[in-house]
Amino acid sequence: MCSRSVPPSMREVTSMTVEKSLGCLDQAAWEDLVARFGARMWAVARAFGLNHTDAADAVQGAWLRMVENLDGIRDPERIGAWLVTTTRHEALRLSRGRRGEVASGHDLPDAVLPDPAAAIVDADFGRHVWERLDTLGEPCRSLLRMSVLRPEATYAQIAIRLDISPGSIGPTRARCMSRLRGLLEEPA
Amino acid sequence: MRDEYLLAALRMAAGADPVPGRVSADARAAFHLRLPGGIVATPVEISGPRGARSGGGAPDIPEDEGPGVRRFAVTGLTIDVEAVVADGRLEVAGQVSPASGAETDARPDSGPSAEPGTGWQVEIRTSHLSKTRDLSENGRFAVGGLPTGWVSVVCHRPGEPPVSTRWMHVRP
The missing domain is CATH 1.10.10 (Arc Repressor Mutant, subunit A)
Structure with missing residues (x-):
């Protein structure tokens, strides 16, 4: 059963806790995630040397991956690490594309596992x-x-x-x- | 310790490059792009000859499939999408194909290759704008004038859960 899930305060992305299924997130909880992790995601995208347009696309790509994976993210306790890791994947893919490197097969990333190392983006x-x-x-x-x-x-x-x-x-x-x-x- | 994460931590501490307001606004708005109860179709490799407009390609590939076609599939349904940028705007075309024998409108003349049922529509979604189109008899659709960036196609079928493609990035 869905009820409002508000992520509690946190210091590290890996200790983030979402109390209920991600599929039950409401608008307020979503905006809370944006407020908590948006700056981290932006910093990671820009750290790849992406310009503002590409960095914005990398960040938005991570949010859209979350939209399409809401019911499939198996470890909601590490949603912050998942978002940062997914941003890194999208930024890396865009960066490679800008360098003319062609991805093999379809270029859509598979399921992302949260990288514990993302905790240092703080x-x-x-x-x-x-x-x-x-x-x-x-x-x-x-x-x-x-x-x-x-x-x-x-x-x-x-x-x-x-x-x-x-x-x-x-x-x-x-x-x-x-x-x-x-x-x-x-x-x- | 990944270099990008170290650099990102340094950038955050420097505070010199705050998140642009539009990036945060788009992130908040992404909440409304959820598709409750929907099914996300899986990307499928297309291994046959690409751009085989003259036919003769692999039997399961549409004859006029272009080089930029991406295929997504769930049980009983395939969505082919080709997205290109022309004059700075995004043009999306494609085809929705029920599997042969899948439950559709059950028209007696639908032949061995099933066609979309009555009322089937596609919704082409971007972060900022969505357009909905009825499918043609053979399941084709085309939409232009969309903003470049991220795009996804959703197939709506009466009485069935919506089926969406993964989000695709299309930028010149």
């Missing part, structure tokens, strides 16, 4: 990451700052700004991200 955790990022040396600090704050910047623009060769940006960024992850794994 402003509080982000502030902690900024503290660690600012301890990195150059060019990592500037390169990652640009990656975060100017996701649409082209390699040519980054190369000019940081005075490094365009061909080295990808490998350098990968090394810098690896260093950042290493710092985050160290005890505080």
